Amino acid sequence: MINSFxxxxxxxxxxxxxxxxxLFFSFMDGIAKGLSTNFHTLEIIWARYFFQFLFSCLILLPNLTQLMRTKYPKLxxxxxxxxxxxxxxxxxxIAYMPLADATAIFEVAPLIITTLAFVVLKERVDLRRWIAVIVGLLGALIIIRPGSSAFNIYSLLPFFAAFCFACYTVSTRFLGQEENPWTSFLYTGLIGTILATLMVPSVWQTPDLFQWLHLAAVGAFGMIGHFFLIRALFIGEASFLAPFAYISLAFNALWGVLFYNEVPDIYVLIGSAIIVGAGIIIWRIETKQKKKIIVPAPQF
Structure with a gap:
């Protein structure tokens, strides 16, 4: 099989x-949603970072000291x-919303990245990309439906997550090619673990063995997803791989239907199609102009 690959x-x-x-990122999301019925979200976030960092340290142990050295600690x-x-x-x-709904709204991240690239990085953004950004945001509004009975404060959380991820992506661009990607990977795990460990004691609920395995799986799947993402980017251009990130919407919608009886309504389907379409338009423009963009993969 390896030879065939x-x-x-x-x-x-x-x-x-x-x-x-x-796929592995979607496994992580699906398990995290299931755990949210028994655990506070802060405890799930703690597990996501703690176990990812623990497993990463064990795997990278021979080179851990070298990989933890960074020239950009503040960044x-x-x-x-x-x-x-x-x-x-x-x-x-995802603790309060269907998986597909949250994932669809989060997919505005590449559109926000385009906006931030213009504002922060002073990159040129032509009219077609601005139109795509506006259309994509309209797709998110169709899903959120402000003013309707379907709208609640939790509908804004995936948008906040997308904004944070876009800021993370833009800040990562400043590292360029000078920092080992595994160094950046370890630091996100370390800092996330420290922050979550400081926050989790007030909501801690001791898991049983079966629950510990599920919590560990959240971190393990996140780590494995990162590994395959890094390997993909190592051999393929980010501009080519970007649209594959939208497959997470299909995966998470599938887990929502199979395990949580969450069937996306017509507004989610229409809004998702608009958001993905807008993202693909931006990708095509970037590809034609031979500019590389960072893949908006769900890295939570």
Missing amino acids: NGLSTTARASILMIIGV QLIRSLFLFGGTMGFFFA
Whole structure:
């Protein structure tokens, strides 16, 4: 099987690795939602970071000291805080919302990244991309439906998560190619673990063995998803891989139907189609202009 995989083209291998990474992130989201019925979300977030960092340290132990050295400690802290905020927003969202709804709203992240790239990085954004951003945000409004009975404060949490992730992505761009991606990976796990450990004591509920396994799986699946994402980006261009991130919407919708009896309504389907369509338009523009963008994969 390994020989067959290695015999594939570079783009085919990168695509498969990306899809596997997104699949494992969706496993993480699905288990996190199930745990939210018995545990406070802060405890699930703690498990997500603690076990990811623990497993990562064990795997990377031979090179751990070297990988923990960074030339940009302040930037690592800032980007890790943004990712932690994104995790908080998304995990609290799926505790109160259907998986598909939360994931669909979160998919506005690449549109927000485009806006921040213009404001913060001073990147040129042409009219077509601005139109795509506006259309994508309209898609999110269709799902959220402000002013309707379907709207509540939790509907804003995935949008907050997307904004935090967009800030995380833009701050990561400042690292360029000078920082080892595994160094950045370890720091997001370390800082997230420290923050969650400070917050979780007030809501702590001791799990039984079966629940410990589920909590550990949240961190393990997050780590595995990151591994495949990094491997995909190592051999494939980010601009080519970007649309594969939208597959998370299909995966999470499937888990919602199978395990939580959550059937997306017509507004979610229409809004999702608009958001994904707007994101793909931006991707096509970026690809034609031969600019690389960071893949908006769900990294919570």
